[in-house]
Amino acid sequence: xxxxxxxxxxxxxxxxxxxxxxxxxxxxxxxxxxxxxxxxxxxxxxxxxxxxxxxxxxxxxxxxxxxxxxxxxxxxxxxxxxxxxxxxxxxxxxxxxxxxxxxxxxxxxxxxxxxxxxxxxxxxxxxxxxxxxxxxxxxxxxxxxxxxxxxxxxxxxxxxxxxxxxxxxxxxxxxxxxxxxxxxxxxxxxxxxxxxxxxxxxxxxxxxxxxxxxxxxxxxxxxxxxxxxxxxxxxxxxxxxxxxxxxxxxxxxxxxxxxx
Amino acid sequence: xxxxxxxxxxxxxxxxxxxxxxxxxxxxxxxxxxxxxxxxxxxxxxxxxxxxxxxxxxxxxxxxxxxxxxxxxxxxxxxxxxxxxxxxxxxxxxxxxxxxxxxxxxxxxxxxxxxxxxxxxxxxxxxxxxxxxxxxxxxxxxxxxxxxxxxxxxxxxxxxxxxxxxxxxxxxxxxxxxxxxxxxxxxxxxxxxxxxxxxxxxxxxxxxxxxxxxxxxxxxxxxxxxxxxxxxxxxxxxxxxxxxxxxxxxxxxxxxxxxxxxxxxxxxxxxxxxxxxxxxxxxxxxxxxxxxxxxxxxx
Amino acid sequence: xxxxxxxxxxxxxxxxxxxxxxxxxxxxxxxxxxxxxxxxxxxxxxxxxxxxxxxxxxxxxxxxxxxxxxxxxxxxxxxxxxxxxxxxxxxxxxxxxxxxxxxxxxxxxxxxxxxxxxxxxxxxxxxxxxxxxxxxxxxxxxxxxxxxxxxxxxxxxxxxxxxxxxxxxxxxxxxxxxxxxxxxxxxxxxxxxxxxxxxxxxxxxxxxxxxxxxxxxxxxxxxxxxxxxxxxxxxxxxxxxxxxxxxxxxxxxxxxxxxxxxxxxxxxxxxxxxxxxxxxxxxxxxxxxxxxxxxxxxxxxxxxxxxxxxxxxxxxxxxxxxxxxxxxxxxxxxxxxxxxxxxxxxxxxxxxxxxxxxxxx
Numbered sequence: 001x002x003x004x005x006x007x008x009x010x011x012x013x014x015x016x017x018x019x020x021x022x023x024x025x026x027x028x029x030x031x032x033x034x035x036x037x038x039x040x041x042x043x044x045x046x047x048x049x050x051x052x053x054x055x056x057x058x059x060x061x062x063x064x065x066x067x068x069x070x071x072x073x074x075x076x077x078x079x080x081x082x083x084x085x086x087x088x089x090x091x092x093x094x095x096x097x098x099x100x101x102x103x104x105x106x107x108x109x110x111x112x113x114x115x116x117x118x119x120x121x122x123x124x125x126x127x128x129x130x131x132x133x134x135x136x137x138x139x140x141x142x143x144x145x146x147x148x149x150x151x152x153x154x155x156x157x158x159x160x161x162x163x164x165x166x167x168x169x170x171x172x173x174x175x176x177x178x179x180x181x182x183x184x185x186x187x188x189x190x191x192x193x194x195x196x197x198x199x200x201x202x203x204x205x206x207x208x209x210x211x212x213x214x215x216x217x218x219x220x221x222x223x224x225x226x227x228x229x230x231x232x233x234x235x236x237x238x239x240x241x242x243x244x245x246x247x248x249x250x251x252x253x254x255x256x257x258x259x260x
Numbered sequence: 261x262x263x264x265x266x267x268x269x270x271x272x273x274x275x276x277x278x279x280x281x282x283x284x285x286x287x288x289x290x291x292x293x294x295x296x297x298x299x300x301x302x303x304x305x306x307x308x309x310x311x312x313x314x315x316x317x318x319x320x321x322x323x324x325x326x327x328x329x330x331x332x333x334x335x336x337x338x339x340x341x342x343x344x345x346x347x348x349x350x351x352x353x354x355x356x357x358x359x360x361x362x363x364x365x366x367x368x369x370x371x372x373x374x375x376x377x378x379x380x381x382x383x384x385x386x387x388x389x390x391x392x393x394x395x396x397x398x399x400x401x402x403x404x405x406x407x408x409x410x411x412x413x414x415x416x417x418x419x420x421x422x423x424x425x426x427x428x429x430x431x432x433x434x435x436x437x438x439x440x441x442x443x444x445x446x447x448x449x450x451x452x453x454x455x456x457x458x459x460x461x462x463x464x465x466x467x468x469x470x471x472x473x474x475x476x477x478x479x480x481x482x483x484x485x486x487x488x489x490x491x492x493x494x495x496x497x498x499x500x501x502x503x504x505x506x507x508x509x510x511x512x513x514x515x516x517x518x519x520x521x522x523x524x525x526x527x528x529x530x531x532x533x534x535x536x537x538x539x540x541x542x543x544x545x546x547x548x549x550x551x552x553x554x555x556x557x558x559x
Numbered sequence: 560x561x562x563x564x565x566x567x568x569x570x571x572x573x574x575x576x577x578x579x580x581x582x583x584x585x586x587x588x589x590x591x592x593x594x595x596x597x598x599x600x601x602x603x604x605x606x607x608x609x610x611x612x613x614x615x616x617x618x619x620x621x622x623x624x625x626x627x628x629x630x631x632x633x634x635x636x637x638x639x640x641x642x643x644x645x646x647x648x649x650x651x652x653x654x655x656x657x658x659x660x661x662x663x664x665x666x667x668x669x670x671x672x673x674x675x676x677x678x679x680x681x682x683x684x685x686x687x688x689x690x691x692x693x694x695x696x697x698x699x700x701x702x703x704x705x706x707x708x709x710x711x712x713x714x715x716x717x718x719x720x721x722x723x724x725x726x727x728x729x730x731x732x733x734x735x736x737x738x739x740x741x742x743x744x745x746x747x748x749x750x751x752x753x754x755x756x757x758x759x760x761x762x763x764x765x766x767x768x769x770x771x772x773x774x775x776x777x778x779x780x781x782x783x784x785x786x787x788x789x790x791x792x793x794x795x796x797x798x799x800x801x802x803x804x805x806x807x808x809x810x811x812x813x814x815x816x817x818x819x820x821x822x823x824x825x826x827x828x829x830x831x832x833x834x835x836x837x838x839x840x841x842x843x844x845x846x847x848x849x850x851x852x853x854x855x856x857x858x859x860x861x862x863x864x865x866x867x868x869x870x871x872x873x874x875x876x877x878x879x880x881x882x883x884x885x886x887x888x889x890x891x892x893x894x895x896x897x898x899x900x901x902x903x904x905x906x907x908x909x910x911x912x913x914x915x916x917x918x919x920x
């Protein structure tokens with residue numbers, strides 16, 4: 001009775017090949033640093049490069065700062081919008097989507113123009129980079145928190161807490177935040193994976209981050225770049241995998257990122 | 261009901277306590293201030309800068325100067341590559357989305373592709389470029405296999421990863437999954453009853469797609485393709501890491517303007533950026549418009 | 560041979576039987592309802608007639624032509640779905656004309672037919688609207704017109720009113736019936752709402768667990784249910800546990816109070832326990848002539864339902880309820896009061912199988 005699904009299988013096989021071939025090729029390439037044998041030479045070389053450790057640690061720090069600032073900024077904002085100023089929701093949503101509209105190169109150009117001359121010379125401070133990354137995290141954080149709060153019935157929770165004598169601080173940190181754990185984790189992992197691989201902002205603001213490091217290695221070496229690509233992919237995969245794990249398989253919209 | 265009364269009472273109390281004025285909007289000031297400081301003002305200052313000369317006088321000269329051949333070429337190349345990857349990524353992404361949602365394939369195929377799409381659409385920038393160099397670069401695996409096994413040297417036959425088509429092929433790696441991720445839910449939204457009602461009225465499968473399914477999906481298909489266009493248009497890291505600046509894309513040109521003054525006029529650089537923002541804004545506007553059509557139908 | 564014939568139709572999904580031994584003939588212009596709880600196989604049967612499911616065995620024929628294996632798009636059978644299933648990208652007029660367009664009817668004839676049907680469904684000026692701009696009831700009327708436009712041999716309605724408000728449900732069902740009569744079209748109507756089935760149908764097919772329980776006119780189904788399932792599913796019932804005293808004379812006792820039933824108890828012996836069912840509306844307080852049956856009990860609860868008043872009574876081990884009209888000067892029973900209720904002997908239904916002491920389904 002059932003027709004053999006020829007076309008669907010064809011598209012799936014072709015799509016699968018296109019997806020997997022570069023990954024396989026990169027993996028294979030990364031293991032061939034020593035002639036004739038498969039081995040982890042390229043990985044060892046990358047990992048022993050002091051710059052790898054430095055830049056990775058730098059990007060990691062930036063990612064952590066970004067996530068903390070983003071959460072501290074976005075949770076109260078989205079909460080407040082839900083509770084008190086729903087009429088501002090479209091405006092807030094619009095602003096969070098701006099990083100999709102503004103290409104990274106334009107973004108960094110604007111930052112350099114604004115903050116490289118008095119009165120505010122910020123280009124020498126990593127705060128500018130973190131600030132820019134926080135802006136990049138807006139779409140993901142906003143959507144994650146918004147979805148989380150929608151599921152919560154914030155108003156009732158708040159009123160219940162108030163009736164029990166809680167102040168705003170207690171409500172935010174003891175009631176709302178714990179209930180948003182899953183949403184925040186998914187926003188945080190996505191932000192993490194974006195910051196770790198980011199090139200444009202870090203490169204033009206001249207910070208020794210992981211993205212520019214990968215770029216540098218890619219220009220000068222043969223096998224190490226493949227190893228780096230695999231490491232970076234593993235990071236992305238890990239982040240998205242953890243999001244799906246925590247979100248119990250709710251893949252989709254929240255993971256869609258812009259191009260770099 | 262009681263909740264409503266309570267809220268009203270609360271609002272009334274607030275208004276009385278604060279002399280009839282609601283200050284609650286102040287709560288979102290930190291957010292807006294942050295966005296202004298790190299995104300909106302810097303970009304706006306570029307807009308201002310593109311209407312000024314280096315001495316700070318107002319002028320339209322920069323906009324006029326965008327007409328120089330090498331700038332127009334950069335825009336044209338960016339537009340071409342965005343069009344090609346949006347179209348190809350859109351069509352194949354749609355076909356793949358169709359295959360995994362409606363193709364009657366096992367469920368694991370669908371969840372596997374959607375999860376993979378989530379990763380792949382985020383897998384852009386430097387690592388993506390590196391992966392494609394390892395695959396289709398001069399010494400890449402596929403290049404090597406084609407040469408040794410099939411005797412085809414693609415680089416002799418005019419292929420080059422570091423040119424237009426090579427870059428397009430690389431961009432497709434994030435374009436195609438993005439289309440898949442957006443179209444899969446849209447295809448799920450097609451009700452079984454629509455197909456049955458159409459069949460019932462005498463429609464063949466082809467007629468169902470022509471008159472019912474495709475028209476219903478068309479706004480999302482076009483809208484998502486517009487999104488893909490903008491996605492490719494604004495991409496910089498992938499192209500930069502792959503070609504190192506040898507392709508004259510708008511984003512690459514702006515990058516060069518930041519590091520060394522290739523235009524000999526920073527304000528012209530600002531105008532270049534303004535042009536990009538305008539193109540992006542137009543595509544996002546179109547996307548919103550098309551989305552609205554669909555949501556009106558599918559209420 | 561009837562116009563629409565289902566002969567020993569059977570459908571199995573992954574080893575679970577959805578429809579078993581469905582045999583029925585439907586006459587031209589007849590309005591037949593399939594009635595039953597969800598999962599009873601009524602919708603599956605309908606979908607087999609429409610061609611969306613293939614029977615595992617058995618045949619379906621229309622006008623003497625076997626259509627069992629004919630694809631749905633070549634059956635010329637109209638269908639109305641519970642969710643309306645209007646094409647959201649087409650206007651109302653385009654929706655109605657869609658089937659004709661597929662048959663390459665010229666656009667002038669389509670326009671004529673569409674405007675005629677818009678008159679029929681009483682939406683003459685809504686042709687240019689999109690479905691999302693109409694109310695649920697209006698959308699379902701458009702769906703009906705769309706199904707009628709192709710002049711189908713058979714019209715199928717799959718719970719067409721389930722998604723609508725109670726008030727619209729009643730008015731629209733009368734409208735559907737009127738249009739069906741006007742077109743004289745053979746119709747199958749699937750519903751789980753007994754009131755709809757009873758009020759609309761020429762005949763009702765009561766289904767349960769994939770099997771046909773009973774086929775008959777609404778009156779037959781309601782008054783003479785042939786199985787326990789039909790008796791309990793259609794209408795509400797009081798089921799009383801009774802003891803057979805004299806099978807030949809139809810004498811039984813309910814909690815030691817004598818009751819006569821006007822049915823043969825030949826298959827029972829004296830001393831057997833049986834179930835006797837009473838519709839709440841046959842029970843009254845004033846013993847009309849011929850109502851020799853009387854039961855005395857205690858009023859447990861009196862519930863005000865607006866136009867009627869429901870009284871719950873308890874006997875030694877059985878209980879029952881009955882409804883009476885809320886007349887302005889009527890005397891209401893009081894809780895705790897001892898009361899005697901009466902009912903005609905012809906109204907006692909016999910139900911086999913274990914049913915609880917009092918069932919309100």
